[in-house]
Amino acid sequence: MTAPAVVAGHLYVVATPIGNLGDLSPRAQAVLGGVDRICAEDTRTTGSMLAQFNIRKPMVALHDHNEDQSASTLVQALKNGQSLALVSDAGTPLISDPGFALVRAARAAGVTVITIPGPCAAVAALSISGIATDSFTFIGFLPPKAQARAVRLKALAAETRTLMFYESSHRIGESVDAIAEVFPTRQLCLARELTKLFEQSITATATEVAAWLKQDSNRSRGEFVLVLEGAEASDAHADDAEATRILRVLMQELGASQAAKLAAEITGRRKNELYALATRLGADSGDEA
Numbered sequence: 001m002t003a004p005a006v007v008a009g010h011l012y013v014v015a016t017p018i019g020n021l022g023d024l025s026p027r028a029q030a031v032l033g034g035v036d037r038i039c040a041e042d043t044r045t046t047g048s049m050l051a052q053f054n055i056r057k058p059m060v061a062l063h064d065h066n067e068d069q070s071a072s073t074l075v076q077a078l079k080n081g082q083s084l085a086l087v088s089d090a091g092t093p094l095i096s097d098p099g100f101a102l103v104r105a106a107r108a109a110g111v112t113v114i115t116i117p118g119p120c121a122a123v124a125a126l127s128i129s130g131i132a133t134d135s136f137t138f139i140g141f142l143p144p145k146a147q148a149r150a151v152r153l154k155a156l157a158a159e160t161r162t163l164m165f166y167e168s169s170h171r172i173g174e175s176v177d178a179i180a181e182v183f184p185t186r187q188l189c190l191a192r193e194l195t196k197l198f199e200q201s202i203t204a205t206a207t208e209v210a211a212w213l214k215q216d217s218n219r220s221r222g223e224f225v226l227v228l229e230g231a232e233a234s235d236a237h238a239d240d241a242e243a244t245r246i247l248r249v250l251m252q253e254l255g256a257s258q259a260a261k262l263a264a265e266i267t268g269r270r271k272n273e274l275y276a277l278a279t280r281l282g283a284d285s286g287d288e289a
Contacts, residue, residue: 006034009078011106012085013099015092015118018223019196021052028116029053035083039074041098045089062086067098071105078111085116092120096140096166121194122164125225129162129189130203132230136162142175149175153182154268158231158240165226172224176213179228180206187229193222203227240277243267247278256282 005027006012012031017023032038033055039062040046046059062070078084088097106113122138139156142165143149156163167175172190179188184207191201200219202212206228213219246266250259260275267274 004034005030006083007112008081008083010083010112010114011078011103012083012114012116013093013103014085014087014116015120016046016049016087016090018090018119018121018124018194019199021049023119023195024049024053025116025118028118029055031116032057032085032087035085037077037082038085038087039099039102041088041093046087062102063098067101071101074102075105075109075111078106079109090119090121092118095120095122095138119195121166121191121223121225124194125189125191125201125227126162126164128191128201129227131187131189131227132162135160135230136164138164141166141168142171142178144171146174146178149178150182151268153178155270157182157268160230160233162230163228165228167224167226169221169223172220173213175226176206176210179226180210183228189225189227191225191227192219194225196222198222243269243274243277244281247274247281251278251281 012035014028014031016028032050032053035057038046038050038057038059040059041061041063043059043061050056060070060074062074074084086093086099086102088094088099091097093099094103103113126133126136137159143152165175172192176188176190185205187203188206188209189201189203190209190213191199193199194201198218198221202209204212243263246263247259250262254262256275256278260271260278263269263274263278264271
């Protein structure tokens with residue numbers, strides 16, 4: 001006996017294509033065609049996709065500006081027995097896309113949440129990057145302003161896991177240049193327009209990728225995923241040693257909190273990490289932090 005595609009009162013988190021419509025799975029199609037309503041980041045974008053599969057369902061807009069307010073109403077609908085699907089414009093919902101408020105509220109209310117897995121640009125890029133896949137972390141979008149972007153990247157300098165970023169065509173050049181400035185020799189994969197007609201990817205040193213990007217303006221078009229090699233373990237230890245040296249100097253005149261704040265400005269690392277290190281150093285020396 002085949003289980004039903006949709007169960008009343010369930011929330012389905014459905015991954016949709018990031019470019020190629022052939023990537024919408026048969027199960028995803030069955031769920032989208034079977035739920036009572038579809039919660040979509042942009043109803044026009046989702047409506048256009050659904051029309052390709054002859055799926056016609058009522059939709060409700062759920063985006064960054066309204067999801068906190070809409071979540072309680074949608075959860076009540078679920079508790080009343082409606083089935084809902086959550087989709088973003090492309091890819092897996094919640095991965096740099098709206099939906100977190102709804103999923104969290106549904107969980108808190110005891111609603112069953114079901115995943116309908118499928119495309120995810122970050123994982124797709126990682127799988128073709130040739131960069132380590134055994135341990136990785138998704139950062140999302142880098143800050144748009146140059147100074148904040150540089151601080152964010154420097155704060156990630158000691159991270160040994162592979163790093164993944166999303167970027168738009170408007171800032172891809174600036175972001176790659178910033179990565180190349182902080183990590184010139186690390187391996188960087190730039191993947192653009194994944195699964196689409198002009199899909200393209202390159203893996204080289206960050207400096208080489210920055211130069212490659214500048215050679216053809218067409219290479220800056222589309223949607224991007226950047227996959228950056230993590231730090232060597234020895235590099236991470238070196239950063240800890242430098243942070244320890246700086247903190248020891250500062251703590252000769254300052255308490256742990258103020259020393260950590262200044263050290264964060266100097267190193268670009270997170271204040272809470274440095275405060276924890278400062279506290280340990282104070283305990284080790286027998287000083288009151």
